Every structure is written in structure tokens, then in C-alpha cells.
Amino acid sequence: MFTNAYSTLFQHIRRLYLCIDNSTKDNHILVYFFLSHITSRLDLVECQKMRLFKPIIAAHRRYGSSALSAQKWIYAKTFKGEPNQQNFRLEKEELPALKDGEFLAQAQYISVDPYMRPYMMAYPEGSLMIGGQVGKVLESKNTSFPAGATVFGQFGWRTHTVCNPSDQPMNGPYTYVLPDFGSLPPSLGLGVLGMPGNTAYFGLLELCNPKEGETVVVSGAAGAVGSLVGQIAKLKGCRAIGIAGSDAKCHWLKSIGFDGTINYKTTNNILADLKKIAPKGIDVYFDNVGGQISEAAIKLMNLYGRIAVCGTISNYNTSIEKVTDPMRMMVYKQLKMEGFTVWRWTDRWTEGIAANLKWIQEGKLKWQETVTEGFENTPAALIDMLKGGNTGKAVVKV
Numbered sequence: 001m002f003t004n005a006y007s008t009l010f011q012h013i014r015r016l017y018l019c020i021d022n023s024t025k026d027n028h029i030l031v032y033f034f035l036s037h038i039t040s041r042l043d044l045v046e047c048q049k050m051r052l053f054k055p056i057i058a059a060h061r062r063y064g065s066s067a068l069s070a071q072k073w074i075y076a077k078t079f080k081g082e083p084n085q086q087n088f089r090l091e092k093e094e095l096p097a098l099k100d101g102e103f104l105a106q107a108q109y110i111s112v113d114p115y116m117r118p119y120m121m122a123y124p125e126g127s128l129m130i131g132g133q134v135g136k137v138l139e140s141k142n143t144s145f146p147a148g149a150t151v152f153g154q155f156g157w158r159t160h161t162v163c164n165p166s167d168q169p170m171n172g173p174y175t176y177v178l179p180d181f182g183s184l185p186p187s188l189g190l191g192v193l194g195m196p197g198n199t200a201y202f203g204l205l206e207l208c209n210p211k212e213g214e215t216v217v218v219s220g221a222a223g224a225v226g227s228l229v230g231q232i233a234k235l236k237g238c239r240a241i242g243i244a245g246s247d248a249k250c251h252w253l254k255s256i257g258f259d260g261t262i263n264y265k266t267t268n269n270i271l272a273d274l275k276k277i278a279p280k281g282i283d284v285y286f287d288n289v290g291g292q293i294s295e296a297a298i299k300l301m302n303l304y305g306r307i308a309v310c311g312t313i314s315n316y317n318t319s320i321e322k323v324t325d326p327m328r329m330m331v332y333k334q335l336k337m338e339g340f341t342v343w344r345w346t347d348r349w350t351e352g353i354a355a356n357l358k359w360i361q362e363g364k365l366k367w368q369e370t371v372t373e374g375f376e377n378t379p380a381a382l383i384d385m386l387k388g389g390n391t392g393k394a395v396v397k398v
């Protein structure tokens with residue numbers, strides 16, 4: 001017999017199922033004890049001979065974060081070439097009880113981003129996989145992060161996190177309560193209303209100063225950052241050209257307002273295609289990829305052109321390509337080329353989110369997500385994104 005009992009006694013235990021077997025010959029009752037804990041998974045299954053009151057005590061011991069088990073993905077083997085499943089290992093970790101200033105968050109969405117590939121090379125094997133996530137605060141001893149709040153945190157690839165925000169470095173937006181997105185999904189806090197959105201917003205507007213009538217070319221155009229760069233360029237009255245890796249991606253870019261697209265995987269001559277599609281030359285190049293695509297774009301830059309170097313994904317899995325030295329072009333065309341990381345605008349973080357949110361609400365900025373279901377598929381989502389499997393932002397729904 002299964003009874004759904006005691007669940008109201010312990011608010012952090014969703015369901016307590018007891019299977020009671022009275023048929024034993026001694027005085028004990030055999031109690032099968034199943035807990036559906038706040039992980040929303042059946043994470044505890046006990047079966048033992050005990051008196052009926054014993055399960056209540058056992059349940060109480062399990063109560064709270066003191067015995068909550070988190071799942072986490074470990075960087076098990078140093079990346080070599082394209083990442084594969086052998087680079088990752090799933091582990092469990094018992095979480096401690098909350099101390100003053102701490103809160104417990106449950107991951108809802110985990111971000112997979114290109115930077116994870118090169119950045120993890122600096123970490124020893126056995127490290128937690130790094131990365132941002134959007135989660136729900138389950139318990140809190142920190143009034144700035146109350147229970148029920150939806151937060152962004154640089155918690156890494158883990159289902160549950162005990163966090164004390166004051167222990168974190170002060171040089172970046174590591175943990176914050178998400179602004180009110182209205183009816184938009186919280187996962188956007190990892191994309192257009194988070195780090196990639198701010199990368200596009202500040203990288204394009206602050207470094208490239210796009211002016212009405214100018215031609216803006218963006219590589220990695222159908223991804224989280226690139227798709228926004230082209231649209232923001234359009235909002236500033238520019239002509240937007242996107243370079244992406246499939247016809248379907250190019251089609252989507254056209255549907256959200258890009259004036260021209262190139263599928264770099266099917267073209268025989270990217271320089272010739274760019275010349276055709278940007279007959280007046282390029283005023284702004286937003287570089288997400290580096291390598292041969294960037295070599296071609298830089299050759300077509302106009303006088304006083306601006307180049308924002310955002311990323312070089314073409315060489316994250318491979319050695320750096322040899323391309324033509326662009327320095328002569330830099331001089332003759334008096335170009336400005338600047339690399340950046342988005343953390344430069346940490347003190348203006350909410351400004352970028354608010355601007356992108358307003359454009360979305362006005363119907364001027366479109367977003368797309370590629371959602372992988374299940375925490376267990378987080379490595380697969382990263383592997384797939386690095387191969388171009390995503391359109392828009394790649395996220396994992398936990």
C-alpha cells in the first residue's frame with residue numbers, strides 16, 4: 001500500500017511515500033521509504049525494518065539543505081580537439097546547511113558558451129565545469145536573495161548551489177537577482193538579456209559606433225551574440241550582413257531583418273561573395289570567429305572602418321590559422337581594431353539588459369534559443385553548439 005503522508009509536515013520534501021508491509025512475523029513493520037526531495041527527483045530510496053515513527057525522524061534528518069545532494073559536471077579530461085563525452089564526468093555532492101549570508105539555488109537553465117572550450121584549458125582535470133545559470137532560490141539566509149527569487153549565478157554546471165555572494169570576486173556580475181522580464185522566459189537571462197546580449201550591445205555600440213547608412217558585417221551571425229549584433233546595427237540604420245554556417249541559419253537571419261547573408265560552409269570564395277553583397281565596402285566588422293572569414297572581411301574595410309574582435313571560435317578546437325598579415329590594410333585604410341571582453345561594462349550591466357528588453361518589448365529585437373532538455377545532456381549541448389548545432393542562444397533546461 002502506498003500512502004502520500006507527512007508531506008505537509010516537511011515543506012522541503014515534496015512527497016513522502018510509504019509502503020508498509022504488515023506481514024512480517026516479528027513486532028516490526030517493514031517500511032519502504034521513498035522521498036521526492038526538492039530536487040524533484042526520487043533521490044532517496046530506503047528500505048529497512050523499523051517502527052512506524054522512525055521514518056518521520058529519518059525524514060526530519062533529511063530536511064533542509066544539510067543533506068541535499070547536488071549533481072555536478074566535472075572537467076574530467078583536458079580538451080584536445082573537439083570536446084567529447086570523455087572530457088566530462090557526473091558527480092554527486094552533499095550540500096552543507098546554510099550559514100548566515102548564504103542562499104540555496106536550484107538550477108533551471110544552464111548556459112553553454114564557446115568561451116568554455118578555451119577557458120577550461122586553464123583549469124586542472126577534476127575541476128567543476130564553469131558557467132552561468134539561471135536558478136530559483138529555494139532557501140535563504142540572505143535578504144538580498146530571498147526564497148522564490150530567480151537569480152543569475154556563475155555557479156558552474158551544477159543542479160544546486162549554496163552561494164554566499166560576498167565570497168565572490170567583485171570584478172564581474174557573478175550573482176544577481178534577474179530584473180523583471182515580464183512574460184519572457186527566465187532563460188533569456190543567459191542570452192539576449194544577459195552576457196551575450198550585453199556583448200552585442202556594448203561591443204557594437206561602444207567600440208564600432210555604427211552610423212546610419214553604413215555597412216556592418218558580423219560573423220557567427222546566427223548565434224547568441226551575432227544575431228543581436230546584426231539587428232542592433234539595423235536599429236541604428238545600417239545595412240547588416242551576416243556570415244553563418246547553414247542555409248537554414250541564413251534564412252532565419254533574413255527573416256529577422258538582415259539585408260544579406262553568406263553561408264561560409266558552401267561558398268567557394270568568401271571574398272568574392274562579400275564583395276558582391278557589400279559593394280560599397282565594409283564600415284564595421286564584428287568578428288566572432290577569426291581565421292579566413294575575418295581575413296576576407298578585413299580586406300574589404302572602408303577608410304576609417306572599425307573592427308570589434310569579440311571571439312575567435314574558428315580556432316577554439318584547432319591550432320590558430322595562418323592568414324594574411326592585415327597590418328598594411330590597417331595603415332592605408334586607417335582602421336581601428338579593438339579586442340574586448342564584455343566584463344569591461346560590468347558597471348553598466350543593467351543598462352544593456354534594459355535596452356535589449358525594451359527593444360524586445362517593442363518588437364524590434366528578435367531572439368531564438370536552442371534548448372537541450374536535461375542536466376545529464378549538458379556536455380552534449382556544449383559539444384553540439386561548438387559544431388554549430390545551435391541557432392540563437394544554446395541553453396540547457398535542467
Ligand SMILES: NC(=O)c1ccc[n+]([C@@H]2O[C@H](COP(=O)([O-])OP(=O)(O)OC[C@H]3O[C@@H](n4cnc5c(N)ncnc54)[C@H](OP(=O)(O)O)[C@@H]3O)[C@@H](O)[C@H]2O)c1
Pocket residue numbers: 113114115195196199220221222223224225226243244245246249288289309310311312313314315340341342343385386387388389390391392393394
Ligand atoms: N568578448 C566577449 O566578451 C564575448 C562574450 C560572448 C561571446 N564571445 C565570443 O563570441 C563568439 C560567439 O559566441 P556566442 O555565445 O554567440 O556563440 P554562438 O554563436 O551562439 O555559438 C557558436 C557558433 O559558432 C559557430 N562556429 C563554430 N565553429 C566555427 C568555425 N570554425 N568557423 C566559424 N564559425 C564557427 C557555429 O555557428 P555556424 O553554424 O555559423 O558555424 C556555432 O553555432 C564566440 O567566439 C565567443 O567566444 C565573446
